[in-house]
Amino acid sequence: MRILITAALPYVNNVPHIGNIVGSHLPADIFARFCRLLGYETLFIGGSDEHGTPIEVTARKLGIPPKKLCDVFYEIHKEIYDWFNFSYDNFSRTSREIHHQTTKEFFLKMYENGYIIEGELNLPYCENDKMFLPDRYVYGTCPKCGYELARGDQCEKCGTLLNPEDLINIKCTICNEKPIFKKVKHLFFDLSKLQKKLEEWIMSKKDIWYEHVLNLSLSIIKQGLKPRCISRDLKWGVKIPIKGYENKVFYVWFDAPIGYISSTREYFKKQNKEKDWEKFWKDKETRIYHFIGKDNIPFHTIFWPAMLLANGEYCLPYFVVGLNYLNYEGDKISKTRQWGIFCENLPKSGLDSDIWRYYLIHLIPETSDTEWKWKEFKERVNNELVANIGNFIYRTLSFLKRYFNGIVPEYELKVSDKEFLEEFKQKVNEYKKLMLKLRIRDSLRKVLEISYLCNKYFQENEPWKLIEKDRKRAETVIYICINLCFYLAILLEPFLPNTSKKLERILNKRIKSLEQIYQFNIKPGDKIGEPEILFPKIDDKKIEEIRKIVTKPLNFEELFYIDVNDLMKLNLRLCKIVEAKRLDTNRVLIKVKVDENIKEVVLNTKDDEKKLIGKYGVCTEDGLLTVGDKIITVDRNIEENARVR
């Protein structure tokens, strides 16, 4: 069996939170590790998604090139994934040459095959920022309800779906100037021709995919597929390789999934086996698994397979593993509201990444949204990891050390032992089946059941009593238990790689495959290492400590150094706030006087807007007067429009 596993390419304009971890990297890693244990030819591929408007805009706001922004975040992401022990065989970047090349080749094939058509769009263009604005990057008054901050795609207040043309008094989100509309040519991917094929393909996944993934995909396809625009007027991205489109790039969603292919190619290039990547993408024997969040489902069950079909040379995904969302203590995770757990500080928590992995596995949102709860985190770690799994291993190791000085004794199996081992084997089979169906949470629960059986075996056989009256029998019991410890180490490997490594060291035995489970690998006479506590018990005080560390998101703007001399080049001025009007609970519309002109700015603040009137704020010529979300004000008497130095 050959398996290709991909996790959603993280968009690197921010730092990942636990929702991002649980929604793709973690389940993908577990499955990859499991496949390797089964001896499958496995490749686990990932990378960062670096194109698109948000990155270009964020970079512009920070005054740095997009590449620089991505460089910094790529490293942060990579460090976090390494800390979690995600076993990527290759973690690439869509800004790399190999990706650009792969994307162009991929597209040209689709083009040759007649799936690309030309069309014209009437789009808002900001003359100030010199760019076309996606629907989300314009705002204005909703024609239906009069809400002043309706976005170009939808009014948040009344829910009406909008087009940018519908907005009254349209403004650019970046600079607040009024954009103009321009007619421009664009490329469209004509999905309509593939509707039937896609529908059949999705139907064929009826007994394989998660139910919600299937439902969503079918409901979208039944609405009918229309041509979709795949070009954008941006500078940052993969250039479109046909005449007349030299100044355009591909829509980020077009190039991003191709990143899976380019990352695979990059992997084999590094191995000096350049051609071998094709067997993972073009050989029907390969099963491709995409692990993604639910926001990505339509792209991976419709748009992406349609691209593959239009290209014609590739296999379709076998399993699109669409995960739901993880919430945090009763609400959605939100960086701006500082609500959630943010990964950059996890290493500082002092807890082994296995502990975090353990609870997060329980939260993999396979069937529905799930929720992080600190109380449950503590209980699961203490009751399950510590008291169930950790306890069995530790009591066995301690017993062996105390009564046998760490030397594995001889054994003689009784019928009851064989029956017990049979039951154990049964459970292992169930574990394997669940894992293959991508019921990862349930398979971890199965390991817990197994370790409960082990505790029960230990308890019922009472080796601490046998050691006095029937030493031979005690030897057999402990011989079985020490082998069970190794079996547990194998079963846990996909979930808790650090723990399994530790056990390999203590038991002095290498984990190679799931098959080892029936082989009594640890032999009489083997010397076992010192007993070690595998998992620490966590109390409320510790929880409080950790919570403080990991719930504070990094203010990434501080990462980007701004040269004072560059700052001085800006024409910064102190301007009087002449008017402030509250738009909603978070935002205030402010009018400032710059020289003789009135400029409007939207400020994110919950403070009393009336107090702002009459104050002086730091402005650029354009009227921006915010640094991050904060307004800089001066109370002293000051000359209007004074230059800031």
Place this chain on the structure above:
RNA sequence: GCCGGGGUAGCUUAGCUGGUUAGAGCGCCGCGCUCAUAACGCGGAGGUCGUGGGUUCAAAUCCCACCCCCGGCACCA
């Protein structure tokens, strides 16, 4: 508004192609044990399966209506 998912013991939930006493984990109560991070094992209490109606010999499971929660509605990554 439309579409999808869900409302089951104190909490988290399985079951939902209709059919034995609705399963499980945590928590709670009692007993046993001491090798083990007061960890382990055994036993127990606890549910009119959102509300109302219908189909059926039989419904948590199918149908209808209603109430409540969550998500999606596409050029947003």
